[in-house]
Structure formats: C-alpha cells, structure tokens
Amino acid sequence: MLADMLLALAGVVQQLRHVPEGHPALAASLAGLERLLEGLLLERTSLLVEVGGVQLLVEGMETNADFDPLRDLAVALREAGVGGIVFLPGVTSGELERVFGVVARPESGGGSFPVAPHLSLRPLRPSGQFSTDPWLALERRVLDDPIRSRAARDPSELSVGLELHPASPQFDTRVVELLAQIAMRAGTDREEAASLDALISRMVAGTLRRLLGPTGPVAAAREFLQAAAPLLGPVALLRLCQALAPGREGMISVGALRVLARLAEGAAPGTRSSRVLAEEFHRLVTLAFDGGAATPQIRLAPEPERVLKLALESGIVEPGAQAAADRMIARRQIGGLLALLDTVPREDPVAIALRSRLFHPRTVRSLLEASPPDLDALDRLIPGTGIDAAPALLDALAASRERRVRLRLLDLLARYDQSIAPLLLERMEGMPWYVQRNLLALLGRLPDLPQSFSPEPLLGHRDARVRHEAIALAIADPALRERGIAEALASRHEPSIRLGLTALAGGCPPEFYPRVISRVADPDLDPELRALAITALATVKDPVVLRVLRRTVIARGITGLGRLAPPSPPMLAALRGLATHWGSHPKVGHLLETARQSRDPEIREAARGPMRRSSSSPRAVT
Amino acid sequence: MDGAPRFLRALGHALNLRVRPGDATVRLAAENALVDRSRELLDENPLPVFHFSEQGVRYGALPLAGFEGWPWARTLAGQGIVRLELTSLPAPAALAVFLDLAAGLIPASAPVPRDGIQWSAVDIDVPAANDDYPLDEALAVVRQLFRSAERGEPLRRGDIAAIVAVLNCVLAGEQGRSLPLLHVGSREAYQPAHALNTALLAMAVADSLRLGVDERRECGVAALLHDIGMARMPLPQAGAEKFTSQDRARVRGHPLEGARLLLRQGEAFEGAAVVSYEHHLRQDGSGYPRLNYPREPHLLSRIVAVVDAFDALLAPRLDRPGFEPTAALKEVERSAVTQFDGRIVAAFSEAVVQAASRRQLSLTLRTD
Numbered sequence: 001m002l003a004d005m006l007l008a009l010a011g012v013v014q015q016l017r018h019v020p021e022g023h024p025a026l027a028a029s030l031a032g033l034e035r036l037l038e039g040l041l042l043e044r045t046s047l048l049v050e051v052g053g054v055q056l057l058v059e060g061m062e063t064n065a066d067f068d069p070l071r072d073l074a075v076a077l078r079e080a081g082v083g084g085i086v087f088l089p090g091v092t093s094g095e096l097e098r099v100f101g102v103v104a105r106p107e108s109g110g111g112s113f114p115v116a117p118h119l120s121l122r123p124l125r126p127s128g129q130f131s132t133d134p135w136l137a138l139e140r141r142v143l144d145d146p147i148r149s150r151a152a153r154d155p156s157e158l159s160v161g162l163e164l165h166p167a168s169p170q171f172d173t174r175v176v177e178l179l180a181q182i183a184m185r186a187g188t189d190r191e192e193a194a195s196l197d198a199l200i201s202r203m204v205a206g207t208l209r210r211l212l213g214p215t216g217p218v219a220a221a222r223e224f225l226q227a228a229a230p231l232l233g234p235v236a237l238l239r240l241c242q243a244l245a246p247g248r249e250g251m252i253s254v255g256a257l258r259v260l261a262r263l264a265e266g267a268a269p270g271t272r273s274s275r276v277l278a279e280e281f282h283r284l285v286t287l288a289f290d291g292g293a294a295t296p297q298i299r300l301a302p303e304p305e306r307v308l309k310l311a312l313e314s315g316i317v318e319p320g321a322q323a324a325a326d327r328m329i330a331r332r333q334i335g336g337l338l339a340l341l342d343t344v345p346r347e348d349p350v351a352i353a354l355r356s357r358l359f360h361p362r363t364v365r366s367l368l369e370a371s372p373p374d375l376d377a378l379d380r381l382i383p384g385t386g387i388d389a390a391p392a393l394l395d396a397l398a399a400s401r402e403r404r405v406r407l408r409l410l411d412l413l414a415r416y417d418q419s420i421a422p423l424l425l426e427r428m429e430g431m432p433w434y435v436q437r438n439l440l441a442l443l444g445r446l447p448d449l450p451q452s453f454s455p456e457p458l459l460g461h462r463d464a465r466v467r468h469e470a471i472a473l474a475i476a477d478p479a480l481r482e483r484g485i486a487e488a489l490a491s492r493h494e495p496s497i498r499l500g501l502t503a504l505a506g507g508c509p510p511e512f513y514p515r516v517i518s519r520v521a522d523p524d525l526d527p528e529l530r531a532l533a534i535t536a537l538a539t540v541k542d543p544v545v546l547r548v549l550r551r552t553v554i555a556r557g558i559t560g561l562g563r564l565a566p567p568s569p570p571m572l573a574a575l576r577g578l579a580t581h582w583g584s585h586p587k588v589g590h591l592l593e594t595a596r597q598s599r600d601p602e603i604r605e606a607a608r609g610p611m612r613r614s615s616s617s618p619r620a621v622t
Numbered sequence: 623m624d625g626a627p628r629f630l631r632a633l634g635h636a637l638n639l640r641v642r643p644g645d646a647t648v649r650l651a652a653e654n655a656l657v658d659r660s661r662e663l664l665d666e667n668p669l670p671v672f673h674f675s676e677q678g679v680r681y682g683a684l685p686l687a688g689f690e691g692w693p694w695a696r697t698l699a700g701q702g703i704v705r706l707e708l709t710s711l712p713a714p715a716a717l718a719v720f721l722d723l724a725a726g727l728i729p730a731s732a733p734v735p736r737d738g739i740q741w742s743a744v745d746i747d748v749p750a751a752n753d754d755y756p757l758d759e760a761l762a763v764v765r766q767l768f769r770s771a772e773r774g775e776p777l778r779r780g781d782i783a784a785i786v787a788v789l790n791c792v793l794a795g796e797q798g799r800s801l802p803l804l805h806v807g808s809r810e811a812y813q814p815a816h817a818l819n820t821a822l823l824a825m826a827v828a829d830s831l832r833l834g835v836d837e838r839r840e841c842g843v844a845a846l847l848h849d850i851g852m853a854r855m856p857l858p859q860a861g862a863e864k865f866t867s868q869d870r871a872r873v874r875g876h877p878l879e880g881a882r883l884l885l886r887q888g889e890a891f892e893g894a895a896v897v898s899y900e901h902h903l904r905q906d907g908s909g910y911p912r913l914n915y916p917r918e919p920h921l922l923s924r925i926v927a928v929v930d931a932f933d934a935l936l937a938p939r940l941d942r943p944g945f946e947p948t949a950a951l952k953e954v955e956r957s958a959v960t961q962f963d964g965r966i967v968a969a970f971s972e973a974v975v976q977a978a979s980r981r982q983l984s985l986t987l988r989t990d
Binding site for chain 1: 664665666668669708709710711738755756759760762763766778779780781783784785786787788790791794795833834835836837840841878881882884885886887888889891892893895896899911912913914915917920921922
C-alpha cells in the first residue's frame with residue numbers, strides 16, 4: 001500500500017506539471033491519492049516520507065533507485081528543496097493539490113512551502129541524504145561494528161561508545177549529522193524521541209560539548225538542536241545546558257545549573273511543569289548555543305527612542321544605548337534620531353557617541369539599500385558623514401535603475417568638493433558606459449579637473465553619451481577646447497552638437513566655419529540647433545555669412561520678397577546676429593529697421609541685438 | 623564520568639601537603655588543582671555529594687569504587703565532615719580554610735566561609751525549604767548576581783534565564799498558581815529576596831494582563847533586575863534607627879545606576895534598564911529621576927512599580943514593621959489613582975487575591 005501511495009504521488013506531481021488546473025484526470029488522481037493516504041493513516045498518527053539523493057525513505061525502507069517513477073519523484077522533490085513530507089490523518093485532495101503544486105512548479109511558491117493543516121513539507125537539511133536508519137548507521141560508526149544489521153538503540157551502550165571512541169573532526173561531524181537525522185525523524189515518532197532523550201540524558205557533558213560546542217560541526221549541531229530541543233525532556237535538556245554553556249563563568253554559573261538540576265529532578269514526566277521546564281531549557285540551550293543571537297522580537301521591548309531619551313537624560317554612554325541608536329537607524333527612523341540629537345548641545349558626550357553611529361558610512365549604506373532609498377534622510381546625513389559616505393553613494397549610483405534616484409544621488413555627490421575626485425577616477429576604468437557617463441558628469445561639476453585626468457581618451461568612446469560628457473570636459477579645458485568643439489561638431493549626437501555650437505556662440509574660429517555652415521544648411525537639424533549654428537556663424541565677417549543670414553531673415557517667394565520671414569528659432573538667431581555683428585552694413589540697416597517696427601515682439605527683441613540672458617540652462621545628466 | 627575520583631584524589635593530595643610541613647608553592651598548586659577538579663566535577667554533575675565514613679566514600683547513593691577504606695574518609699568523618707557538597711565552584715579562600723579544618727589545623731567550631739562548599743556532621747540530605755521548587759538555590763544565584771553588580775562584573779545571562787525559568791515553573795505549578803514570597807531577616811539579603819519576589823509577582827501580573835509567554839519572561843527579567851542599581855549604593859549605617867536625608871539621596875541614585883549597569887551589558891537587558899530607570903516614576907508625574915523628556919513610564923515599568931511597592935510594604939523597615947499582605951494590597955489599591963496605573967493595580971489585585979483565596983500566597987521567613 002505504501003508503494004501504491006508513492007506511485008500515486010509520483011503520478012500527481014507529474015500531472016500537476018503538465019495538466020491544467022481543474023482537469024478531470026488530475027482530479028481523479030488526487031482523489032485516488034487521498035484515498036490511499038486515508039487508508040495508510042488509519043493506523044498511524046502521521047506518515048513521513050523522506051527524500052534522499054534519488055530515493056525516498058518511508059518507515060525505514062528505501063525505494064529502488066533504478067525505478068524511474070519514484071526516482072523522478074525523489075529528484076523533483078529534491079529540486080524543489082523538499083527534504084521530507086509529513087502526512088497527517090485527514091489530508092484532503094485540495095491540500096495535496098495546493099502543496100504539491102508548488103513542488104511541481106517551484107516558481108509558483110515564491111520561495112516558500114505552502115502550509116496545510118494535514119500536510120507539510122520539510123526543507124532539505126545541510127546534512128543531506130538520509131541513511132537507511134540513522135540509529136543503525138550511528139551504532140555501526142560509534143561501536144565500530146560495520147556488520148551490525150539491526151539498531152539496538154541502547155542509550156548506555158551508545159553513550160559509553162561515544163565517550164570511548166577516539167575523536168576526530170570527521171567522526172564528530174558524521175555523528176552529529178546522524179543525531180540530527182534521528183532528531184528529525186523523532187519529530188513524528190514518540191519511541192524514537194524517547195530513545196534520543198535517553199541517549200542525550202546519559203551522555204557526559206564533555207562529549208556533548210565536543211560534539212555540539214563551538215569547536216564541533218556547528219551547522220549540523222544547530223540542525224540537531226533545532227530539531228531535538230522541542231522533543232527532549234528536562235534531564236536531557238539540562239545535560240545540553242551544562243554542555244553548551246560556554247566557559248561557565250561567563251554564561252551561566254554552577255549555582256544556576258544546580259537550580260536547573262533541582263528543577264529537572266523534581267519534574268514528573270508528562271506534567272505541565274515538565275513541559276514548561278522543557279520549554280525553558282529549550283530556550284537556555286538556544287541561548288547557550290547562539291549566545292542569544294536570535295533574541296525573539298518581544299512585543300513589550302521598549303522603543304529605542306525611549307532608551308535614547310534615558311541615555312541623554314542621564315548621560316549614559318553604554319553599549320545598550322548605542323544599540324538602541326543602531327536600531328533606530330536600522331528602522332530608518334533617521335528624522336526622529338536627528339530631532340532627538342538636536343535637543344542637546346553638540347558637545348554632549350552621549351550626543352557625540354550617538355552621532356558617531358548615525359553619521360557613519362554604514363548608515364548611509366543602510367538608507368541606500370532601502371527600497372526605495374530614503375533620499376531625504378540621506379540629504380540630512382551626508383553633510384555630517386563627509387567624504388566617507390561617497391563610496392556608498394557611488395555604488396548606489398552605479399547600481400540604481402531609477403532615473404529619479406540617480407539624479408538625486410548625483411545632486412548629493414555634486415556637493416562634494418575636490419576631495420571626491422580620486423574616488424571618481426579610481427572607479428572610471430572598466431566601468432559600464434552609464435557609470436562612466438555619470439562619473440564624468442560629476443567631474444564636470446568640480447571646480448577643477450584633477451591634474452592626473454584627461455578626458456581625451458574618452459572622446460573616442462564607443463558610446464555617444466560617454467563621448468558627450470568627455471566633450472563637455474574637453475571644451476571646459478583650455479588645452480582641449482578646440483579638440484572638444486571639433487568632436488562635438490562632427491558628432492551625430494544632437495546634445496553633443498549643441499555643446500559645440502554653444503561653445504562657439506562667442507566667436508567661431510575659421511577652422512570650424514565649414515562645419516558650422518554645413519550645420520546651418522542641414523534641413524534635418526533641429527531648428528534650435530540651427531539657431532545656435534547661426535549665432536556662431538554670425539560672428540564670422542564673411543560675405544557668405546551675410547548672405548546666409550539675410551536669406552534666413554527675409555521671406556522667400558515672389559510675393560514675399562523684401563518682407564520678413566515668419567519668426568522661427570533660426571530666423572530670430574539670424575536677425576539677432578545681424579543686429580549684433582552686422583548692424584553697420586548697408587545691406588542690413590533697412591532690414592533691421594523693418595524688424596524693429598514689426599508687430600511681433602520676438603522679432604522686435606531680436607532686432608535689438610544680443611540677448612540679455614547669458615547663462616545657459618544646466619545640463620541634465622542621469 | 624571520573625570527576626568524583628579525580629576530585630577526591632586532588633583533595634587527598636592537598637590534605638597530605640597540609641599536614642606535612644613543606645613548600646608553600648607546592649601547597650598552593652595542590653589547592654589550585656583541587657579547584658580545577660572541582661570545576662570538572664561540577665561540569666559533570668551539578669549536585670555532587672560525598673559521604674565519608676570508616677568504610678570509605680559514598681558518592682551520591684553509591685559506594686565509590688577504589689576508595690574503600692580511604693584513610694582521609696575516616697579522618698574527615700572524625701573531623702565532623704560526614705557529608706560534603708559542592709554547591710558552586712568553591713572560592714579559593716573558602717577552600718583553604720576548609721582544608722585547614724579538615725586537616726585538623728583549626729577547631730571544628732571556628733567560623734569559616736562556606737562559599738561553594740558545604741559540609742555537615744549528619745549524614746542526611748537536608749530537605750529543600752520549598753519541596754517543589756529550588757527557591758533557596760535561586761535566591762543564592764540572585765545574591766550572586768547582586769554581588770557581580772556590586773563589583774561591576776558582567777551579569778550572566780544564563781543565570782538570569784535560569785531564575786526566570788524557575789519562576790515560570792512555579793507559576794505553572796500542578797496545584798495551580800502559587801506565589802511563595804521570600805522574606806529575609808538580614809538587611810544585606812533583602813535586595814536579592816525582593817528581586818525574586820518582585821519578579822514572581824510581576825510575572826503573575828503579566829498573566830493577569832494576558833500578556834504572551836515571551837512578554838511574561840521579559841517582565842520577569844525586568845522585575846528581577848529593577849533594583850540591581852542598589853547593589854552599588856552604600857548601605858545605611860549599621861545600627862541606625864532611621865534613614866538620613868543623605869541615605870535617601872544616595873538611594874535615589876539607584877534607578878540611574880541600575881540603568882547604566884544594565885545598558886553596559888548591551889541590548890540584552892534593554893527592557894530591564896528602562897524599568898530600572900522608570901520604576902519610581904509615578905502616574906501623577908511625581909517620583910524620580912527627573913525627566914527632561916516627559917513621558918509615561920513603559921508598561922513594564924508600571925507593572926514593576928506596583929509589585930515593587932507591594933513587596934516593599936511587606937518588609938519591615940527601620941521606621942515601621944512589615945505590612946500584612948492584605949493591608950499591603952489595600953495600601954497599593956489606595957494609591958492606584960495617583961501613583962500607579964489603575965489597570966495594573968486591578969490585574970495585580972486579581973493575581974494576588976486569586977492566589978490568596980487558594981491559600982497559595984505564602985510568605986516564608988528566611989533568617990539566613
């Protein structure tokens with residue numbers, strides 16, 4: 001019947017993979033599996049199916065590794081991270097479908113196992129595959145009796161064997177792994193739990209400490225304690241407390257162990273006191289093992305702000321107060337913490353200690369790791385943290401996928417002075433284009449470029465956006481200005497062309513004249529850029545330029561001869577260019593006069609000459 | 623497994639050197655070895671008891687093999703040391719005096735410290751003061767906690783957890799809730815007993831308030847440690863009939879001292895630190911210490927304030943006798959409006975009255 005059930009289970013998992021939900025064949029298979037389990041669970045309180053490498057283990061029997069359906073089932077369960085299945089009486093086809101649906105399609109589970117009242121999945125453990133019978137394996141190993149065929153589960157024999165067997169890391173690790181397997185099985189088997197309890201109760205503290213203490217196989221020991229502690233009685237747990245309390249003097253005194261021993265002596269098995277005591281010992285074992293690292297979240301734990309008020313009121317600078325500040329920081333209650341610190345003088349020793357935790361790169365990283373990053377808090381934190389915060393900000397800038405966030409980070413980074421330059425330069429090499437682009441933009445915001453840096457190599461970068469930033473830096477550098485303008489004018493990247501043309505607005509050297517005039521003549525170029533090109537061109541005293549400017553200002557066509565063209569960015573730029581640089585030319589005076597009398601205010605304004613506004617809008621980078 | 627024979631051999635060796643004139647360094651090394659063997663033995667068995675007689679040594683209930691007719695067993699029995707028990711790691715000074723006494727170098731009637739090592743001339747196990755729970759031993763652990771605090775040493779988390787475990791078991795007793803409060807005679811022993819009583823009562827209140835298991839435990843820890851700052855406060859002059867204003871001023875520093883000591887241990891005792899600091903703050907804004915950031919005391923502090931006041935009323939003071947429990951309860955209820963949180967007082971009354979109605983609120987006088 002067990003084999004039938006496993007086959008039915010294999011069929012259900014297979015169907016859940018391939019058959020759509022609600023399919024009649026799937027419903028029939030689920031109902032069949034439910035019936036088989038009902039029959040099996042009539043005489044059992046639970047049924048545990050464990051998962052080995054390519055085998056399943058049910059009630060001490062392994063399945064045949066060469067039998068494909070069950071081999072596939074074992075592999076599927078293992079791949080889904082399932083180490084065991086516990087069926088309880090009353091399991092329904094609905095529960096089967098829901099739970100094994102996640103096994104068949106692990107991506108649908110969101111990384112966790114579904115919970116059902118009569119069916120649960122246990123995760124795979126680091127100790128890996130189960131042996132046929134961990135008791136037997138333990139006895140063979142501990143008692144050096146490889147041909148033993150049946151486990152005796154004699155706690156005295158095993159405890160003496162464990163004490164006498166020569167210790168070695170391999171031996172200890174295997175023993176603890178087997179104990180962990182026993183403990184996991186014991187969760188559904190009272191007899192096994194009792195045997196384990198008897199064994200632990202008889203083991204001497206030194207052996208337990210060697211196996212389960214910090215110098216032993218820690219991962220397997222943790223696994224064992226997690227599984228075993230809820231199953232053991234007070235005496236066994238007391239043994240574990242004794243064994244695990246590290247160094248006695250620091251963790252627990254002999255007197256306290258004596259108190260616990262008295263409690264354990266007096267607790268009658270199966271009573272309420274015994275259960276409470278076992279719970280208490282369980283906690284102590286955990287405390288002893290992990291040093292209380294996993295302190296449960298207590299609902300009544302005081303708010304960290306309260307602890308900090310206490311510390312500030314009384315001048316207490318102790319680890320507990322600092323931990324409270326850390327907790328506020330971890331909860332990203334930066335505003336509250338800053339507000340509290342604002343209530344005391346800057347030289348207050350507690351405030352100084354707390355500030356050193358708050359204004360710390362670790363805090364900056366924590367805020368940046370939030371989703372979304374707490375940019376407002378960062379805004380307040382960066383000035384106090386100084387350059388130490390810059391690496392975290394630069395990391396976040398490289399990693400962020402949100403333009404809004406990148407812009408804010410750039411703003412924050414742009415507040416640094418020249419001291420950030422080395423950090424920017426050391427990150428430049430080998431970075432993706434978007435990181436290099438941002439680093440260049442930041443360099444561009446510094447008062448001076450670092451002497452060791454030249455944007456020249458990046459003028460030939462394969463990405464136009466990086467080239468753009470390099471062009472901007474080159475144009476700003478007197479030594480590279482002409483090269484930068486040349487690259488800009490040769491570019492097909494309009495923002496870069498704009499950079500070049502803007503740079504020429506004050507005067508266009510002759511060597512750029514051909515390129516600028518070709519831009520003016522380019523009908524596909526954005527009118528705003530054409531206007532910039534005309535502005536640059538207007539500075540050149542050449543008859544061809546005058547002709548270009550006049551043609552742009554005067555309307556074409558038979559009827560429109562002599563009349564002004566409708567206003568457009570190129571027309572207005574040409575008109576302004578004529579007024580600024582060609583006003584005294586005889587062919588221009590009448591034209592300007594006409595323009596000044598135009599009804600169009602933009603035309604009248606352009607005819608007056610240079611624009612009042614000289615600064616250009618800041619460049620946007622992301 | 624062989625801790626007992628190793629301990630006895632070390633004891634025999636130390637005694638042999640005691641009675642033979644010789645090098646003091648060698649004698650000291652033997653005493654140190656005996657301390658080490660004691661530690662090993664306690665590691666193996668937290669309740670080691672030896673019985674010495676003409677016949678040899680009994681360890682617990684069984685004769686110890688290899689020590690039949692052991693000469694030192696006869697000598698020790700002759701010195702009135704028939705039953706020897708290690709209660710904790712013996713202090714070196716106590717061990718040295720014990721060895722002198724055992725070797726017959728000082729009279730058996732001489733007053734000797736017995737830190738960690740107990741002996742008697744009678745070969746019977748003294749029954750625990752409380753048949754069900756080791757409250758006496760728990761009190762000794764609390765006393766040790768206060769000593770550690772006094773010396774500015776770190777507090778052992780395992781000890782505090784163990785005490786709370788005992789109290790949890792007391793509250794989960796098979797016979798229903800029981801509140802066996804301790805009442806000690808000596809002024810030095812008052813604080814540890816008060817700490818234990820307060821913790822027990824606070825946990826009972828936590829139950830009345832339907833708080834969870836972890837919250838009850840937190841309540842117990844906080845109450846147990848609420849007055850730990852007192853360990854660092856000087857006691858009033860022996861023989862004084864009243865507290866002087868200077869004594870009062872010193873005592874008013876204990877909340878701050880306690881909070882400092884507890885926060886020094888890291889965040890493990892954060893709740894206890896807050897309670898230590900706030901348990902003398904009152905609902906009407908009175909009390910101490912003075913707050914720069916006015917706030918209502920934390921729930922844990924409000925619980926401990928009530929049970930602390932109740933237990934303090936039970937104890938006699940220099941200027942008044944101790945209250946009867948019923949009168950103390952009335953006194954606390956009378957102050958509910960002005961000083962305490964009324965909801966807590968109601969829960970406390972329920973806890974105490976319930977226990978009293980079952981005759982399970984017991985006061986056990988300990989005279990040390």
